[in-house]
Amino acid sequence: MSFSDLLRHLSPRSSLRVTFFDPAFSSSESRPTSRSPLDLSSVASLNDLHGTVTAIHASSTFHLFSAEQQAALVRAVAALLSPVPGSIIFGAHVGLPKKGIVQEEMFGGTVDIHCYDPESWNKPWGDAGSFKTEAILKEAIGPNGKMGWRMVWSAMVNLT
Numbered sequence: 001m002s003f004s005d006l007l008r009h010l011s012p013r014s015s016l017r018v019t020f021f022d023p024a025f026s027s028s029e030s031r032p033t034s035r036s037p038l039d040l041s042s043v044a045s046l047n048d049l050h051g052t053v054t055a056i057h058a059s060s061t062f063h064l065f066s067a068e069q070q071a072a073l074v075r076a077v078a079a080l081l082s083p084v085p086g087s088i089i090f091g092a093h094v095g096l097p098k099k100g101i102v103q104e105e106m107f108g109g110t111v112d113i114h115c116y117d118p119e120s121w122n123k124p125w126g127d128a129g130s131f132k133t134e135a136i137l138k139e140a141i142g143p144n145g146k147m148g149w150r151m152v153w154s155a156m157v158n159l160t
Contacts (some may be wrong), residue, residue, distance in 0.1 A: 046080065053080045059091040067114045071124045078128035078155070087157040095121075095137050095151025105144065118151060125155045132158040 043049060056077060062070050081087040094102065096115040104111050116124075118135035125131040135153035142148040 046076075049080050051079070052082055054082050054084065054087045056080065056089040057091055058089060060093055061091065063094040063113050063115060065114070070114065070116075071127065074124040074155075075128045078125070078131070081157055083157060083159070085157055085159050088154055090154035092150050092152040094142075095135070095149045097137060097149065102148070104142070115149075116151065118153070121151065121153055130158050131155040 038049075038052060058077060062073060065073060077089055081089060094113055094115050096102065096117055099117045099120040100115060102113045102115055104113055116135075118137060121135045122133045125133045133153065133155045135151050137149045137151055140148055140150035
């Protein structure tokens with residue numbers, strides 16, 4: 001998928017000409033499209049997008065939930081993806097070198113944050129379908145000013 005294809009799927013109502021972003025595309029060329037962009041005004045719920053989305057960005061989301069809720073969220077967003085090889089969800093969230101719980105002081109109390117490590121992040125995606133997952137940890141400074149970990153990841157539909 002080219003960058004302009006990604007932009008078209010991420011922002012189908014954009015007034016920008018996506019061809020502007022693709023250096024391999026000349027303005028004098030016409031590019032065939034495999035399908036027309038989705039009319040988002042017809043979408044009443046996320047269920048309407050089931051099996052139609054080719055790219056999803058989801059950062060700073062999963063770690064807000066328990067392990068069971070994260071697994072359910074993985075299944076829910078996985079169901080939105082088109083079953084075409086290369087459909088992808090990607091993002092970043094709090095992670096750890098070894099799966100576990102981080103306790104953070106927030107909103108006047110202590111919050112437990114369930115964190116995956118890059119290897120354990122494969123399990124919820126494997127349970128959701130055929131996905132090729134990649135994840136790495138990066139050191140990051142948390143909102144409390146302390147050093148922590150951010151897991152940058154992707155899960156791509158893999159029908160092979």
